[in-house]
Amino acid sequence: MQIIRSVQEMQALAYELRSKGQIIGLVPTMGALHEGHLSLIRLAAERADAVVVTIFVNPTQFAPNEDFNKYPRELEADVAKCAGAGADYVFAPTHEEIYPKGYSTYITEEHVAKPLEGVSRPTHFRGVTTVVAKLFNICRPDIAVFGQKDAQQVAVIQKMVADLNFPVDIVVGPTLREADGLAMSSRNRYLTPTQRQEALAISQALFKARDMVAAGERRKDRLVAEATHILSQQRRIRVIYVALVDRRTMEPVREVEPGNAVLAIAVWMEETRLIDNIVL
Ligand code: AMP
DSSP states (O other): EEOOOOOHHHHHHHHHHTTTOEEEEEEOOOOSOOOOHHHHHHHHHHOOSEEEEEEEOOOSSSTSSSSTTTOOOOHHHHHHEEEEEEEESEEEEHHHHHHHSSSOOOOOOOOTSSTTTTHHHHHHHHHHHHHHHHHHHHHHSEEEEEEEESSSHHHOOOOOOOOOOOEEEEEEEEEOBOSSSOOGGGGGOOOOOHHHHHHHHHHHHHHHHHHHHHHTTTTHHHHHHHHHHHHTTTTTTEEEEEEEEEEETTTTTTBTTTTSSSEEEEEETEEEEEEEEOOO
């Protein structure tokens, strides 16, 4: 497996791979890789001839008060994990490679990015769409794999790809969870044992909603109320939102249309912001 640090080198490689007729699969990440990320790499390896994992803690998707500086960085361990999961290349550019001095171009999706995460993190998706568009231009993938864990990110990227005619197929991998239900996340390492225990209420709220839907419940009010109630039992949790939305538009829905609704949760677990969701 090869590590690439410069944009120029990555573009030359992408050109070479494509001219040989290889299907390029891209897995964008911010590193601190866990099994959830690795499952996306394996998914890419099933569908592509050459798998490129990008590792870049993208500053433009963090607000000034967020955890950009403390976000875990462990490139060496990540590279070993990528190799084990079947990646062929790791593209790990420096900040200056992606945002050279004087950088001034941004991409904003102006509808799907607005609710939910967009309310409390108004500049977040602008950073995501900008860096993903750049990674598409640099790595020229045929397919790009994203995790359902970030449901709104998936919807925003799919909208950007459709609106801007990127010739990239978006593949969505399921959310990987710890054995007790907690969605895997690089941010889980911020949690103390007590916080981690209380954080189980998030997945429990989602699973309860799934069970209610399986038993025939469709109404948003009932599902949101029950999930909110479960979260409210934990004194360290502060709910940011519990919302039933359309999987593609992120607009609120009043009733579950099976397969098309997402119950999305964001909370503060004391100083750590956690998100999770389930497709209903
Ligand atoms: P991140 O490094 O947090 O930017 O995530 C990189 C990719 O991994 C994104 O597409 C995420 O949605 C995905 N991802 C994060 N956590 C999980 C998980 N628990 N299961 C599956 N995919 C995940």
